[in-house]
Amino acid sequence: MAVERLVVVGGDAAGMSAASQARRLKGPAELEIVAFERGHFTSYSACGIPYWVGGEVGGRDELIARTPEEHRARGIDLRTRTEVVELDVAGRRVRSRDLESGAESWTGYDKLVLATGARPVRPKLPGIGAHGVHGVQSLDDGQRLVDDLERTRGRRAVVAGAGYIGVEMAEALVNRGFEVTVLHRGPQPMSTLDPDMGGLVHSAMNAMGIVTVADADVAKILTDEEGRARAVATADGREYPADVVVLGIGVEPRTALARAAGLPLGESGGLLTDLSMRVRGHEDIWAGGDCVEVLDLVAGRTRHIPLGTHANKHGQVIGSNAGGGYATFPGVVGTAVSKVCDLEIARTGLREKDAREAGLRYVTAAIRSTNTAGYYPGAREMTVKMLAERRTGRLLGVQIVGGAGSAKRVDIAAVALTAGMTVEQVVSLDLGYAPPFSPVWDPVLVAARKAVSAVRSAGV
Amino acid sequence: MAVERLVVVGGDAAGMSAASQARRLKGPAELEIVAFERGHFTSYSACGIPYWVGGEVGGRDELIARTPEEHRARGIDLRTRTEVVELDVAGRRVRSRDLESGAESWTGYDKLVLATGARPVRPKLPGIGAHGVHGVQSLDDGQRLVDDLERTRGRRAVVAGAGYIGVEMAEALVNRGFEVTVLHRGPQPMSTLDPDMGGLVHSAMNAMGIVTVADADVAKILTDEEGRARAVATADGREYPADVVVLGIGVEPRTALARAAGLPLGESGGLLTDLSMRVRGHEDIWAGGDCVEVLDLVAGRTRHIPLGTHANKHGQVIGSNAGGGYATFPGVVGTAVSKVCDLEIARTGLREKDAREAGLRYVTAAIRSTNTAGYYPGAREMTVKMLAERRTGRLLGVQIVGGAGSAKRVDIAAVALTAGMTVEQVVSLDLGYAPPFSPVWDPVLVAARKAVSAVRSAGV
Structure with a gap:
């Protein structure tokens, strides 16, 4: 029997759970597994980043469930710092680029898993690319932020957005000794709750010394002569001094690759899958984690709900199916x-x-x-x-x-x-x-x- | 329209919840409510007694959700220290005795609620009635125990039984400065769990300095010349010195009254009701709380599961039905x-x-x-x-x-x-x-x- 090749794009929760589960079901004699990851790290808890930033978790490595070396030891051909830049569905192959050398090559697949994750929303505002402006989606992001916090002498932080990430990062920055201002849209922080419930969170944040600014529409990041963020300006003309800026505005599915290849995307830009996490209409391509939309069983529609717990389950389901077993992900209720x-x-x-x-x-x-x-x-x-x-x-x-x-x-x-x-x-x-x-x-x-x-x- | 009379026997969770809910639905012009309670207290949290004994809860009164005076102010004719000693179902009346004066009288009812609770199992062993031997089922029991603990100079306690009450009382007595020995049947404490899980509890109890004795069959309580407990003897002839003995062997439904009246009882001696908490076969008699058996939905049979949370729900259901509304208690799953x-x-x-x-x-x-x-x-x-x-x-x-x-x-x-x-x-x-x-x-x-x-x- 010919050895099949499973290619996995993305080396965090969904991708590496899928790879590991497929490996459990099929050994290297039956299934070759190649996994590509842009960053340095695999299988980490992005949800743990605020607690690392805040100093409650000792260090970055504690957030890593399984290192690249551990994956390789289990028979997965894992290529870190390697980005997949093109997907050729008809040709059943992906083109990847070594981010160190710039070298590119094509890799064929029999089965493909897309687990490209999400990226922080970065509205196209003046100064948004300045030094000192941070997203916190990947462990590489987290490392850049921690390094910056250690270097910077200033103690003023502005967090844009007050969803889960914004609120958790605000607390982390307070724990790290920063004066924190949170700029958020709408009347209350925590817009994942109704405003009456968000009001309770508002009070608690204020009680711990966090300044919250309602109905704040971030217009630009002001920079100093060295190109580093020095303040955040809102649409009403107010300026909030900042030695560091954290973007907690939300994330969006990282699906440019899939979009270019013509795979089906939902309203959020997330990939659409069937109940076995197979990309709709594609027999041998699965997708899971923060790059897909999931079925919201209560709302009766698909939504983009990026959460590590879903990503892990997706990976498990995908790995079972890609490994010749059978599993489904019935959907979520929005917990x-x-x-x-x-x-x-x-x-x-x-x-x-x-x-x-x-x-x-x-x-x-x-x-x-x-x-x-x-x-x-x-x-x-x-x-x-x-x-x-x-x-x-x-x-x-x-x-x-x-x-x-x-x-x-x-x-x-x-x-x-x-x-x-x-x-x-x-x-x-x-x-x-x-x-x-x-x-x-x-x-x-x-x-x-x-x-x-x-x-x-x-x-x- | 004639005023109907609802008689409630038992003034704790089930009884007084029933009375209160019925009163919410019907005012005194429509429904007279008479409630009898043997003890001094009403509507208290018996589950809180270990925390009061252990000193975590400041005092007895904190465990009382609603005092007799508060019930009376809401239009309930509550008679404390008054025990119902006979139920005449054919004559639709109960005979009660004033425990202070000894005076007895009959009270007629249109609707009756039996909420007589449970009592600690007291096996008929030599010395079981001695001073210093305590059950902890009612607030009056708790008061007697607390008074005794304050008076006694000795610091050795033996707890018979290692179910919820036994384990919680053991911890409470440790918190109060006693050396505690727990005698229990079977291989592990917490027989409400499988033995493998009970073993984890065993280790934790030992770690806090509690001595546990497995397969211990209490045979008698040894007393001193003043008739006070001084040790507990097990069937194998060993003696465990005790300045105070707490019975946590379990409780049984207090249904002598119902049994004498010919009401239907289950294997445990608990009253059997339908899904509206009506005593089976009796149109105008309801029963709830620790004196009934409840339907275990997983086991597919009725059981005696005395828990305050069920008692409160029973009371709510009974009060709704007795007050002319409609509610049911579908059963439990054994949580x-x-x-x-x-x-x-x-x-x-x-x-x-x-x-x-x-x-x-x-x-x-x-x-x-x-x-x-x-x-x-x-x-x-x-x-x-x-x-x-x-x-x-x-x-x-x-x-x-x-x-x-x-x-x-x-x-x-x-x-x-x-x-x-x-x-x-x-x-x-x-x-x-x-x-x-x-x-x-x-x-x-x-x-x-x-x-x-x-x-x-x-x-x-």
């Missing part, structure tokens, strides 16, 4: 958790905005409770907001902000959303109770009770 | 959480023993992971054991022991059990991920992956 200082932040399912966009009518219920029995020492506030569909009472989404135990509580709702439960069914769930862990009515259940009332009051 | 020191302990669904008793064939999978990303500071071990049905792969149960975040993670499985998910479906769940809260593959998902393999290997 995400984070924290700022000791305030935990979580969401799953739809925000109000998402529900409207999905064409759903809904009611909301928000409640305040505590993370433990109220009398238990150290009890902290927990706020839970729930969305339910009008008429049917189907659970549509949950947002939680509060003390310890708030973030992962959202998993209860994530499972209930997956199962299509109504809020009435949620009320009856048999959740763990003991005074150190929950009030006798878990806050999620209290929110569900209120949502049941809201559904009834709203009628049909 | 319970606890902790010993900073080791969290959780279970839901079936243990191996339960699965065998239920006639199910199963496979198991156990994994070790961490409660946060492995590189995140303070990462702690988490062990997850999963049971899945052979052939179908249906999730049957999960047990978790580990650091912070272990206990409430069991809720993921509790919801999945309720939804009847397979372990393959569990693998695809969209759970919250960020480095401070989880590895990129949540430990529950890792266990599910292993369980999927186990199901496949086991074949049909």
Whole structure:
């Protein structure tokens, strides 16, 4: 039997999980695996970068789950600092460039995995390319930022954007001794939450000394004579002095290669796949991780949701299929958790905005409770907001902000959303109770009770 | 319209939740509510007693959610220190005794709620009634124990039993400065877990200085000349000196009243109800809380599972129905959480023993992971054991022991059990991920992956 060749483009979570899983299923005698990675590193936790920057994680290498050498030792022909610059679908081959030497060559494939990830949004603004302006998407990005923070004498940082990355980077920079200003669009930080819930995050950020500026539209980066960022100017003419600027505006799928090759892309520019993570219409090309759109099971559409946990699952599924097995990725419900200082932040399912966009009518219920029995020492506030569909009472989404135990509580709702439960069914769930862990009515259940009332009051 | 009378027997979680909910739905002009309670207190958290004994909760009153006076102010005719001693179902009346004066009287009812709770198992052993031997089921029990601990000069405590109550009381007594020995049946403490998981609890208890004695069969309590406990003797003739003895052997439904009245009881002695919490075959009698058996949805049978969280839900359902509304309690999946020191302990669904008793064939999978990303500071071990049905792969149960975040993670499985998910479906769940809260593959998902393999290997 001829040896097949699997080519993997991108050496982080999705790509190397796929390569590793395929290798588990098929040995080198059956399957040759070649993986290309632009950067220096493989299989790292990009989500851990804020904690490395903030000094909670000792060093870069702790974020690396598996080094290039370890992958090679497992029979994967991994080529780092090598960028794939062209995909020839008809010819079943990719053209790659050695980023050190500039040398290029073509590599043929029988099976292809695209795991090219995402890149930070860099709006085309004056000065956006200046020294001192950083994205934090890859470990190479993180290393450049850490090096810069160590060199720079100034102590003023501006973070553009207040989504997960922006908020986590703001905290990290505070922990590193910077004065931090966060410029964000909209009325509240954390626009992945509804504004009423984002307001709670706002207060917590201010309490830790972070300045937040609402409705801020970044217009340009002002630079000094050496071409280094010195301030961020917003559209209303205000200037925010900055010795370092971190872009947390969001990321976009890195799919120029796929686009040029004519592969199907969604509205976000992410690749579109079937349930086995195969690129739609292409028998032998799979794609996963931050370069694809995933099916949002609650909204009933695909979305770009770049998260390491999805990327790892995609890789596992792709590797199983490319290795001759069978697996699927059924979709997501939109779960995400984070924290700022000791305030935990979580969401799953739809925000109000998402529900409207999905064409759903809904009611909301928000409640305040505590993370433990109220009398238990150290009890902290927990706020839970729930969305339910009008008429049917189907659970549509949950947002939680509060003390310890708030973030992962959202998993209860994530499972209930997956199962299509109504809020009435949620009320009856048999959740763990003991005074150190929950009030006798878990806050999620209290929110569900209120949502049941809201559904009834709203009628049909 | 004539005023109906609702009589409630038992003034803790189930009874007073029922009374309060009925009062919300119907005012005093429509419904008279009379509630009888043997003790001094109402609506308290019995689950909080170990934390009060251990000194973490400041005082008894913090455990009381609503005092008798507060209930009375809401239009409930609450009679404390008054025990119902006879139920006349045909005559629709109860006979009660004032425990202070001894006076008795009959009270008629249109609707009746039985919420008589549970009582600590007190095997008929020599000395079991001695001074210094304590159950910890009611707030009155807790008060007697706390008073005794304050008076007694000795510092040696023996806890009989190592279920939730035994383990929590052992920790409480250590926190209070006692030398604690726990005598338990079987090979490991925490028999609510499989022995392999109980072994982890065993180690943690020993590490905090608690002596545990396996396969210990308590035979008698030895007393001094004043009739006070001085040691516990086991069947094998060993003696364990004790200045105070706490019974954590378990509790049994307090249903002598119901039994005498001919109401239907299950194998445990708990009352049997329908899904609206009505006593089977009795139109106008409801029962809830620790005196009933609940439907275990996974095992497919009723069981006695005395937990405050169920009692509160029962009360809510009963009050809705007795107040002219409609609600049901569909059953439980067997979720319970606890902790010993900073080791969290959780279970839901079936243990191996339960699965065998239920006639199910199963496979198991156990994994070790961490409660946060492995590189995140303070990462702690988490062990997850999963049971899945052979052939179908249906999730049957999960047990978790580990650091912070272990206990409430069991809720993921509790919801999945309720939804009847397979372990393959569990693998695809969209759970919250960020480095401070989880590895990129949540430990529950890792266990599910292993369980999927186990199901496949086991074949049909």
